[in-house]
Amino acid sequence: MFPSMEKHLTNTIAQSKKKRCTSISAFSEGELANIEVNNELLDLEHRLRKVSEETLSQSASFVFTLKNQIGGLAAALKLFQDNRINVVHIESRKSRYRNSEYEIYVDIEADNSRLTDIVSLLESQVSSIAFGNVPCSPLDKNGKEITKVPWFPRKISDLDQSSNRVLMYGTELDADHPGFKDKVYRQRRKSFTDIAMNFKHGQCIPYVEYTETEIQTWGTVFRELNKLYPKYACREHLVNLPLLQQHCGYREDNIPQLQDVSNFLKERTGFQLRPVAGYLSPRDFLAGLAFRVFHCTQYIRHQSDPFYTPEPDCCHELLGHMGLLADPNFAQFSQEIGLVSLGATDEDVQKLATCYFFTVEFGLCKQEGDMKVYGAGLLSSISEFKHAVSEKAEIKHFDPNVTCNEKCLITTFQKAYFFTDSFEQAKEKMRSFASTIKRPFAVRYNPYTQSVDVLDSARQIATVVSELKGDLCIISDAVKKLGVTDDMPQI
Numbered sequence: 001m002f003p004s005m006e007k008h009l010t011n012t013i014a015q016s017k018k019k020r021c022t023s024i025s026a027f028s029e030g031e032l033a034n035i036e037v038n039n040e041l042l043d044l045e046h047r048l049r050k051v052s053e054e055t056l057s058q059s060a061s062f063v064f065t066l067k068n069q070i071g072g073l074a075a076a077l078k079l080f081q082d083n084r085i086n087v088v089h090i091e092s093r094k095s096r097y098r099n100s101e102y103e104i105y106v107d108i109e110a111d112n113s114r115l116t117d118i119v120s121l122l123e124s125q126v127s128s129i130a131f132g133n134v135p136c137s138p139l140d141k142n143g144k145e146i147t148k149v150p151w152f153p154r155k156i157s158d159l160d161q162s163s164n165r166v167l168m169y170g171t172e173l174d175a176d177h178p179g180f181k182d183k184v185y186r187q188r189r190k191s192f193t194d195i196a197m198n199f200k201h202g203q204c205i206p207y208v209e210y211t212e213t214e215i216q217t218w219g220t221v222f223r224e225l226n227k228l229y230p231k232y233a234c235r236e237h238l239v240n241l242p243l244l245q246q247h248c249g250y251r252e253d254n255i256p257q258l259q260d261v262s263n264f265l266k267e268r269t270g271f272q273l274r275p276v277a278g279y280l281s282p283r284d285f286l287a288g289l290a291f292r293v294f295h296c297t298q299y300i301r302h303q304s305d306p307f308y309t310p311e312p313d314c315c316h317e318l319l320g321h322m323g324l325l326a327d328p329n330f331a332q333f334s335q336e337i338g339l340v341s342l343g344a345t346d347e348d349v350q351k352l353a354t355c356y357f358f359t360v361e362f363g364l365c366k367q368e369g370d371m372k373v374y375g376a377g378l379l380s381s382i383s384e385f386k387h388a389v390s391e392k393a394e395i396k397h398f399d400p401n402v403t404c405n406e407k408c409l410i411t412t413f414q415k416a417y418f419f420t421d422s423f424e425q426a427k428e429k430m431r432s433f434a435s436t437i438k439r440p441f442a443v444r445y446n447p448y449t450q451s452v453d454v455l456d457s458a459r460q461i462a463t464v465v466s467e468l469k470g471d472l473c474i475i476s477d478a479v480k481k482l483g484v485t486d487d488m489p490q491i
Contacts, residue, residue, distance in 0.1 A: 062119070065127040066102045072125065073104065079121050080108065123151050124161075149440065150283070152342040155451040156291045157201040159274065163288070163295060164197050166278040176411075177310060179302035192299040196277040205259040205275055205298075213303050219252045220306040221315045224382045232389050234374040234423060235367055236330060237323035243268075244322060256318055258296055265294075265322070269331035270447070278311065282353030283346075289338025290443075291450060294325060307382045310411045320376030324360075333427045334360070339443050340434040342452060348437045351404035355433060358403050359426050364388070364395065364419035371395075374423060388417050395419055398426060400433035 066072040073092075080087050089107035108118075119129055128150055153159055179185035188211075195206050210218075229238060244250045248260045262273035274288065276295040288295050296317045301309035309316065324330045337356060341349050362375040371389070378385045387393055398418035409415065420426040441456040444464060455461055 062129060063103055063105050064122055064129045066104060073102075076104070076122060076125050079118060079125065080106075083118055083121070085109070085118055120154060123154075127151070149343050150346070152283075153287055153291070153452070154454075155449070156293065159288055159291065159293060160200050162284040163199075163274060163276060163280070165280065165284055166276070167281055174310070177302075178304050178308070182302065182304075185302055189299055192275075192297075193277040195298060196275040199275050201274075205257070205262060205273065207257050207259065208255075208298060210255045210300070214300045215253060215255060217300055217303045217306050218255045218315060221301075221380075221382065222250075222252045222319065224307075225319055225380070225385070228382070228385055228389075229379075232371075232373050232385070233379060234324075234365060234372040236327040236423065237374065237379060240323040240326040243326065248322075250318070255300070255314065258298055258314075261318065261322055265325055268326045269328050271325050271331055271334075282356075283341065283349050286338045286341035286349065286353060286356070289334050290342055290445060290452060291338070292331065292335050294321065296321075309381075316376065316380040320378075320380030323379070324374060324376070329427070333430070335445065336431060337434060339445060339452070340437050342443050343439050343441065344437050352434065352437065354404045354406060354408060355400045355430060357408045358406060358414075358418045359398065359430060362388070362414055362417055363398070363426055364417055365423045365426055366419065366421050367423065371419060374426075375417075378417075384413050387413055393417055398429060400429055404433070 064076065066076065077087070077090075086109045087106060088109055089105075091105045092102050122129060153162065173180045173186065173189070179189070192208075195208075199205065229241065233241075241250070244256070244261070244264065247264045248256045250256055258273050258275060262271075265271040265273065269292070271292045271294055273296040274293050275298050278297070280288075280295055285295055294317075297312050297314055299313055301313045301315060325334065337352065341352055344352070358375075360375065361377040363373075364371055364378075365374055366372065373379055373385065373388065378388050394416040396416050396418050398420045403418055406416070420429065441454050444453045444455055445451075446453055453460065453464075455464065
């Protein structure tokens with residue numbers, strides 16, 4: 001929160017006994033000017049307005065990369081014509097990254113609103129876009145190449161475009177996969193893949209009638225893990241596991257249905273599940289978290305080795321992840337990581353994903369002085385769970401700036417596991433690390449429209465501030481009714 005907004009909240013609370021907030025209205029220009037107790041916010045607002053005014057009075061320029069398809073340029077340029085945007089200058093060159101693609105530089109006359117609209121429309125037609133006020137060249141004044149902003153979903157239904165980009169497994173199994181030679185298992189996997197590939201946002205996840213063999217495999221994993229949870233699992237997992245048993249049918253003789261679990265999470269934390277056929281790229285997986293969507297497999301590991309799987313399966317997802325996704329603080333933490341990943345560079349996304357891997361998937365923390373497990377990869381793997389809590393495991397203190405360079409191992413035990421002194425410390429360290437990710441804009445999730453707002457103009461920031469005023473009014477009224485001011489936590 002901006003410093004002056006914090007002061008505004010403090011003043012509002014202090015005055016709550018004298019005046020009740022009776023209405024919620026948008027900030028006027030005068031009100032925005034009055035929230036200037038902190039000069040830094042006032043200076044920021046002036047600079048943002050100046051940038052906005054300059055953008056309105058100048059041509060806007062950006063570079064987009066065409067996909068390798070016939071008619072790509074014509075389709076892209078038609079968007080300018082349909083939206084009555086005047087193209088002042090255009091030039092092309094071969095992509096510096098892929099010989100099969102072309103980069104198109106465009107100089108147009110447009111205001112911020114139309115520029116935002118055309119960029120949004122172009123995203124479905126092109127591979128990537130870099131936009132802003134740039135010289136009439138794809139290089140900046142220092143001779144450096146314009147930073148490209150990778151495509152990212154703007155609304156929750158956009159996940160339909162990225163959720164099927166499976167990198168590993170799905171219907172194709174490696175030769176060393178336990179189920180590679182099992183034709184029945186491979187055919188079964190195909191049925192689960194079909195469900196995931198055909199799923200669209202807004203649909204119910206199809207219910208699956210699991211076979212007796214699949215239920216026995218689940219039962220073995222469920223039974224053995226529940227022997228380890230009481231002593232080694234973190235508090236948040238232990239609190240929510242009984243609720244999953246009560247509301248979602250978590251039992252030794254029953255594999256929970258994804259739709260039932262999704263409904264439960266929706267009520268608890270706003271998260272929902274989406275079926276996926278296999279591994280997604282780090283970018284596509286993290287993008288789902290930004291919308292409080294967790295990509296979840298529906299198939300189960302091969303029965304020949306219930307204690308091992310080279311890939312995420314429903315045992316991993318349902319027994320490892322769901323307990324923490326049902327915790328409001330952890331759900332918020334997961335979404336924050338997802339939001340930071342949107343539009344970040346490939347390098348930053350990989351670092352973010354690696355830290356996610358060694359915390360959310362394989363993290364340890366101390367609670368009441370004892371080492372506890374909160375990583376889903378451990379909470380769902382009997383053999384690695386036992387290894388991680390044994391004296392054989394190498395345990396290091398979690399430092400995201402160091403851990404981000406570690407190698408993630410998929411088919412074997414990790415070489416080292418990372419812990420924090422508390423679960424809260426793990427979240428705060430990840431938040432601090434995420435704040436170092438550089439992008440030419442900020443993003444904000446709109447829960448009402450289930451979309452992401454890109455904050456790159458003074459007008460958009462003023463809208464957010466106006467909405468915050470409404471929230472502050474509600475908080476002020478609540479504090480007055482409680483009659484507590486001195487013990488309020490700092491924001």
